[in-house]
Amino acid sequence: MSQQIIQPCEDLKDYISHFWAATWEEPMPLTNTTYYATANSLTELVFGFVGSAKLFSSVRGHTTNHIQFPAGDLQELFGVSLYSHAVPFLFHLPASELSNYSVSPETLLGDDGKFLTEKIALTSTAEERVRILTQYFRSQLKKQRWGDPFISKAVRQIRHHSGNLNITDLSNDFCLSQKQFERRFKACAGFNPKLYARIVRFETILSNRTRFVNLTEAAHANGYYDQAHFIHDFKTFTGYSPNTFLALSGY
Structure with a gap:
């Protein structure tokens, strides 16, 4: 497995901890592969791929809970880890609404979520995905309504x-x-x-x-x-x- 951490651009460092990507040469085995997630002060937007096809996308809110779940059949994961105080600035809702909660980007962001996942699915590199999300987050900051x-x-x-x-x-x-x-x-x-x-x-x-x-x-x-x-x-x-x-x- 190869891992990559990409730092955000200077104007987003107060909102984004980092972008990250994980790639497997072969899909992870369908059985006996477990992902352990601890309590997390960060909110994560994650995209999973098998080959070139997007398998799932999820916004996992900051959480006090620990979870574990099977994580087989993946070849690639890409995500962005946001500071939880960035949620009001970037998603325009109180951060408390995402505490201990996971939701699809489409459900959370409507047409914006659908547009983002479609664009991410068509890309092939982490750098392209970072560029797409960076442009989106910059546009959201201009609409600032909820941030404190x-x-x-x-x-x-x-x-x-x-x-x-x-x-x-x-x-x-x-x-x-x-x-x-x-x-x-x-x-x-x-x-x-x-x-x-x-x-x-x-x-x-x-x-x-x-x-x-x-x-x-x-x-x-x-x-x-x-x-x-x-x-x-x-x-x-x-x-x-x-x-x-x-x-x-x-x-």
């Missing part, structure tokens, strides 16, 4: 600090009551701020695990001083203990 730039700054603060931030202090920094801050944050990012920070911290540990001797050391470096608390969060967001998850998922 003020709270988006708070979201970026949490991400910048890898989830290790006092939420009460953060709301005070933005001169909002705790209740106002939580209401606006959930509409903007899809989660209440404390839960969002927990998921971001968990993702940071998972993505940076190779820099440490083990996950326990990574957890300590990212603000978990109680191993029981870390294991509880890990099971909540993956469904498994750390060692079992790593063995099953191949992370």
Whole structure:
């Protein structure tokens, strides 16, 4: 399998984490192939292909849930990972409406979704697909109706600090009551701020695990001083203990 990560252009970096592509020389086996997905602070638009034909497309919202499902018969996956606070700017609805929810692009975006999937299906390279989605997202930003730039700054603060931030202090920094801050944050990012920070911290540990001797050391470096608390969060967001998850998922 070959993997490719493509960074967004400069004007979309506040909204897009990255584009990605995965390609298999042969289709994945129909049996005994399982995809493990953890809780995720990102919203993903994904296209799956068998040969040159598009097999499926899906918008998978940011989620607190862990899932696993069979993933056979695919030869290629292409997707874009969006920060959840980008949902109001790019899809023109509160991010909370996509929390723990998957939907087809056609259902979510109507004719725009149908147009996008048809154009993506006709392309053959990741670069062409990035260009199509980039043009679409730029056009959506010009129609901005739902975004909350003020709270988006708070979201970026949490991400910048890898989830290790006092939420009460953060709301005070933005001169909002705790209740106002939580209401606006959930509409903007899809989660209440404390839960969002927990998921971001968990993702940071998972993505940076190779820099440490083990996950326990990574957890300590990212603000978990109680191993029981870390294991509880890990099971909540993956469904498994750390060692079992790593063995099953191949992370």
